[in-house]
Each structure stands twice: as C-alpha cells, then as structure tokens.
Amino acid sequence: MKAFLIFTGSGPILILTTFAGVTDPRLVAKLEHKGIAKFIAYEVPLERTRQLYGVPFEVIAADLAGCEDVRVLDFNGHHIFANFRLSELGEPVRHGD
Structure with a gap:
C-alpha cells in the first residue's frame, strides 16, 4: 500500500x-473517471500517514486489503497541509498536459 498527496484542479487530496505507483494506468483511469485528468503527486510516508490518521487509516486500509484500488483518506486541504511538512514530500510526479 502507498499514500500519495495529489494536487488537483480543485485542491489537494490524500x-x-x-497500485504500485501513481502513474499506474489503472489508477490514472480511476482518477480520470473522477474528473482528475491533470495532477501533481507526491508519495508520502505510509507509516507517518498511519500515525496521523489512526482509525480512519486502518478502516480504509482494511477495505483495500486483497484488492487493487484507491480510496481518498482526506480531501481537506487545510488538514492535509497541517499534517505534512513540505520537507517530507518526495519528488513530484506530473500527469497530464
């Protein structure tokens, strides 16, 4: 399992x-189905995400167990930015023109 902070046209989502990565064609197709055709994504540390989000993380992780899919853990930009330092973010991955 991986966690990604994705900057979309309507704001950040966690x-x-x-899926193996944010550019996996199946994940990209799911994002595009939700109207996210362009994005900039950063992988965030999974264990840090688990510590920050606690029970909601565990519930979503259990839901994802045994399948290849994606779930939104947080869509509140203020909350996401309060939880993660920019120095924790890896290299950006850009998708779309």
Whole structure:
C-alpha cells in the first residue's frame, strides 16, 4: 500500500492505494473517471500517514486489503497541509498536459 498527496484542479487530496505507483494506468483511469485528468503527486510516508490518521487509516486500509484500488483518506486541504511538512514530500510526479 502507498499514500500519495495529489494536487488537483480543485485542491489537494490524500489517497491510499494498492497500485504500485501513481502513474499506474489503472489508477490514472480511476482518477480520470473522477474528473482528475491533470495532477501533481507526491508519495508520502505510509507509516507517518498511519500515525496521523489512526482509525480512519486502518478502516480504509482494511477495505483495500486483497484488492487493487484507491480510496481518498482526506480531501481537506487545510488538514492535509497541517499534517505534512513540505520537507517530507518526495519528488513530484506530473500527469497530464
């Protein structure tokens, strides 16, 4: 499982996914189905995400167990930015023109 902070046209979202990466064509297709055709994504530390989100993280992780899918863990930009330092973010991954 991986956690990604994704900057979209309507604001940041924090997702959990069992896909290998944010550019996996199946994940990209799911994001595009939700209207997210362009984005900049950063992988965030999974264990830090688990510590920050606690029970909601565990519930979503259990829901993802045994399948390849994606779930939104947080869509509140203020909350996401309060939880993660910019120095924790890895290299950006850009998708779309």
